Amino acid sequence: DAKTTQPNSMESNEEEPVHLPCNHSTISGTDYIHWYRQLPSQGPEYVIHGLTSNVNNRMASLAIAEDRKSSTLILHRATLRDAAVYYCILQGAQKLVFGQGTRLTINP
């Protein structure tokens, strides 16, 4: 499975935008880029996914580099409830392989 690299932790302030980076230099042409998040003591929750074009939904935006070797999850206006571990995952085969993720802390 292709690997992703994310910072271990990031910190932001409430009501400010947050940009969570992910590097995936070994991505193949058919790998989808997925983002999930895990709030404390809960199961992971789907955030967004995309292939080549940028994607938007009610939770976040996903910006994918033109060469697809990196992507950025954008939370437009962070709230305290967005504090979680965010996982960037490449899905090639019929399963999702989670990495260590980025632990996002939101300051009030």
Next chain:
Amino acid sequence: NAGVMQNPRHLVRRRGQEARLRCSPMKGHSHVYWYRQLPEEGLKFMVYLQKENIIDESGMPKERFSAEFPKEGPSILRIQQVVRGDSAAYFCASSPRVLGTSTGELFFGEGSRLTVL
């Protein structure tokens, strides 16, 4: 539409006992995944099942662990002769179709937390 239901939420076993964890996927979902999360670590894929079939068990330990997803009833993750190292949160996820192409959303349960004394 109820979400993915896992039970028990918490389970305590002594070394050598058996642990059975159950997962009821969302209605209409025939694909089930089990993941294990050790304390302060990420999720590790264990097994992927469709109704009555094991599709990918590449993440399952070779001994003591088994999984099934019968035609009727929940999926079961069974751990025989538990050891302290089996203490972890076990998450089940379901999907209505095979992951791939434009799909990819897994719906996760709240997890079952196993403690081995």
